[in-house]
Amino acid sequence: MRRSSAVLSITALLGLSLVGCAPAGTAQATCDRVADSDPETMRLLEVTGDLDSAPRLDARTPFVAESDAYADIERGDGPLITHLDQPGVLDITLFDGETGSPLIGTAYDGDLTALGPLSGWTSQFPAFEDALMCATEGSRIAVAISDEGISDEVRAQYAQAGIPEEGSLIAVLDVRKVLPRAASGDVQFNAGLGLPTVVRTPDGVPGVIVPDADAPTKVVTQTLIKGDGAALTAQDAPIVQYTAVSWDGREVTDSTWGGGDTPAAPTQIVPGQFGEGFAKALEGQTVGSQVMVVVPDGLGPETGAAPFRDGETIVFVVDILGTLPAAQ
Secondary structure, three states, X not given: OOOOOOOOOHHHOOOOOOXXXXXXXXXXXXXXOOOEOOHHHHOOEEEEOOOOOOOEEEEOOOOOOOOOEEEEEEOOOOOEOOXXXXXXXXXXXXXXXXXXXXXXXXXXXXXXXXXXXXXXXXXXXXXXXHHHOOOEOOOEEEEXXXXXXXXXXXXXXXXXXXXXXXXXXXXXXEEEEEOOOOOOOEEOOOOOOOOOEEEEOOOOOEEEEOOOOOOOOOOEEEEEEEOOOOEOOOOEEEEEEEEEEXXXXXXXXXXXXXXXXXXXXXXXXXXXXXXXXXXHHXXXXXXXXXXXXXXXXXXXXXXXXXXXOOOOOEEEEEEEEEEEEOOO
């Protein structure tokens, strides 16, 4: 199964409390963002260049950041980052604080398919956390990285790429794509006698309660939350969060939501990946929706790929976060 990595690799550069029937994703950060977190430090940096290409940096060197800081160079008007488990795509260039010279950077090729939780970056670069929270898609952000703003593992692993063992670094982040962490929209009423019940945490993570009843013999679809985005077509490959639960075993067979120290890892579902019945159930559903799809035994993919099990009916709860063309 194709799945975005739970923790993005820098190689691209070189216990829940359930609540019933609450709108998904309602527990979000309160965004009160300042454009420049440390003007005295950030005035030593000047970033220029087109937003669709690698930036240029003019820095007063040697540049020393006593603590992490950031400044917005450009503020985009796209979706907001309110949770670091949201999937997104960043272009990044790292500069040496001693010389101001570029060290490593992403390709700046317009590819938006490498979606992954932004926490994958902040776990490697703690300095990025404040810079990304409450930023918007389309923004360019300069970040002053102190000694504590980059993990020791990253320094050691990429020493050959020029990252020094100690000292300050400078990063320029371009926020290319931001998707929500969970479905958002209007909760729908469903007369679901004999069907599973879905409950959600305040962060929108679903839980499934399977009834003491026989599983259906046909694919069943219920729209639990109705989003206001575009409707999916048969050619779309949506980016989703999902939980899959065995009807008979009453256990999770697969989930992108993570848990514990593992962040959520939204994934792209290509047409036909989970079988024709599942694909038809999503066709016409709108981005931002949460959908329950019950796939009886024998109506999944012929290969029996996870999260399916031979002889079992599988209950999916799918949050549709966005779309990418299937050809990408």
